[in-house]
Amino acid sequence: MAFDFLVPVEDRVMAHCELLPAQSLGKNCYIHTEKDGLPVLANATMAIVGVKESRNAFEKKLEVLDVSAIRIQLYRLMLGNWDSTLVDMGDIEEGNTVEDTYFVVKEVVAGLLEENIIPIVIGATQDITYPAYRAFDGIKDMINLVAVDSRFDFGIDDDLISSHSYMSKIITDKPNNLFNFSNIGYQSYFNAQEEADLMERLFFDAHRLGEIANDLTLAEPVLRNAHMVSMDVRAIKASELCASANFSPNGFTGREICAIARYAGLSDSLRAFGIYEMENNVQSQQLVAQIIWYFMEGVNFRIPESPYSKTDDFTKYMVPNEMEEFVFYKSLLTERWWMQVPSIFSSHTKGDAMALLPCTEQDYLDACDQKIPERWYKAYKKGFE
Template sequence: MAFDFLKPVSQKVLAHTELLSPQALGHSIYKHTEQEGLPVLAGATFALLGVLESRNAFVKKTSRLNLDEIRIQLYKLMQGNWEQGVLDLGDIEEGETVKDTYFVVREIIAGLLEENIIPVIIGATQDITYPVYRAFDGIKDMVNLVSVDSRFDFGADEELISSNSYMSRIITDKPNNLFNFSNIGYQSYFNAQEEIDLMERLFFDAYRLGEIASDITLAEPALRNAHLVSLDARAIRASEMGMHDAFSPNGFTGREICAITRYAGMGEDISVLGIFEIENNMQSYQLVAQMIWYFMEGHNFRVDESPSDSHPDFTKYIVPCDSEELVFYKSALTSRWWVEVPNLISAHTKSNSAALLPCTEKDYLDACDQNIPERWFKAYKKGFN
């Protein structure tokens, strides 16, 4: 069993938990301990999991990620107004080879997915996204991946997999289960024009940092149907992470990144959250802990909705455009919007009804002005491939 490779939560963390307020989150988390072993999986909503593999870092890590301190900062946060079972399964150490680590990660994540438990991965390097993606093999035919990152991480064709090139492997390796890839927060000066062109050719979605920072709600539709969210901490500005090296002066603020993880938790299809490229300092530990807290809170307030013109909670809007007739739905309950994409029937929904693409009110207003939303156009074109 791959779960046998998990290292228990340290005695240091357990001792610190005993000193916390009774209302602290740490008291309600079921922990993998040396004395008690693994907690029971049944009934849990989330499973915390540390991954210490860092040998494929694009820039060599000078120190081991201090997962104990991240746990301490998370455990001391107050329990939210929710009743969701949280497990802490401990950590995956580096295997004899990187492939060994990848195998263990893949098997553990697959086991949790089969139990309908959402893994929350805290990892040293973002290449761990690759084995996490592979964990969906045989479980889900089509996977929507969202990366919160200043870079697309395609890398060079001949380059070995690394934290800056794992996406190339995801796109090219068989079986190819990737249905859609969205990037939130890319910064143009970190990405070659060829990478930006590739995103366009594959009809993937990309949102520049400035675009999201000016209206954080634009991130919500991209995250609504995500199965896997991979977050590179280097997308956060250096001052927010207490860092000087390896981080950029431009990036998301702490408030913005917590809003993004909250939106991720609210997603109706969210199956895995991974937070990677974390560095060792107190400000970083605190922010990562708060991001996880907001993810859990978002999931607690998640509303599963299925728009239809016969449901009283939805209003249907038909917008005639020059070449297409777009059909939008708005929820009276959450004020969220969707738009039909007719030709995604066989590719995504495998049914006789049009796929519903999450969108914004601005997309509807643009359509009313005869401007077809870019996300709709990309999804429409993708259906022919």
């Protein structure tokens, strides 16, 4: 079984946990230890998995990721008013080859998905997103992937997979289970025009750093439809992390990235969360721990709802347009919005998962002004591909 490859959490983390107050996370999770072995997964909601593989890093890593230091910062945080159960599965060490590591990541994540447990992958490099994505094979047909990243990561060589080109591998590899890819926080000067053109051709969604930073709520509908989120810590400004030259002076603030993580957790579609590319310094470790805490809080406050399941809880809006009639739904409980995309019902599509598309109130107002919402148009076109 793939879980047999997991290395127990280090003794120094367990020694630190002994000194923590009863209300801390470290005292309220089940941890894979040398003494007690793997925790029982029954009733578990989320599971932490560390991945130390870094051989495919675009910028070579000078040291091994210290996942234990991140754990120490996470476990000292206080438990929220939550009813979920967290387990810590330990770490995946580097295999004999990178492919060996990928295989173990895929199997471990798949095993957790089959148990309906949300993996929280703490990885040294973002190429680990690829085996985590492949873990959905045979579990879910079509995947919506969201990357919180300053780059699109398509790279320039389809045959090479690195932390800057893993998306090319996801797009081209068979079976092709990627339904939609969305980027949150890209910075134009880091991305070649060819990459931006590819995003357009494939009707993928891209949201600039400034757009999201000016209104964080724009990230919510993007994340609401995600099955998997891959967060690159390099999307955060360097000063927030005391980070090295591989980080940018521009990026999300600590508050903004934590809000985005919470939106990700709130998405009842989300099955897997990964955070990558952090460095071994205390400020970085503290922020990563807080990002995970906010993600966990989001998961705990999920409100599963769909306009198709309980129509009494929604207001339906019909907006006539020259092209066709737009249909919007607004939740009376959460005030979240959805819009219907007719092309998704077409026989040309691989499924009806996108028939209801999360959106914003502004999309509804645009439709009222006879403007076609961009996210509606992209989903409409994608449905006939």
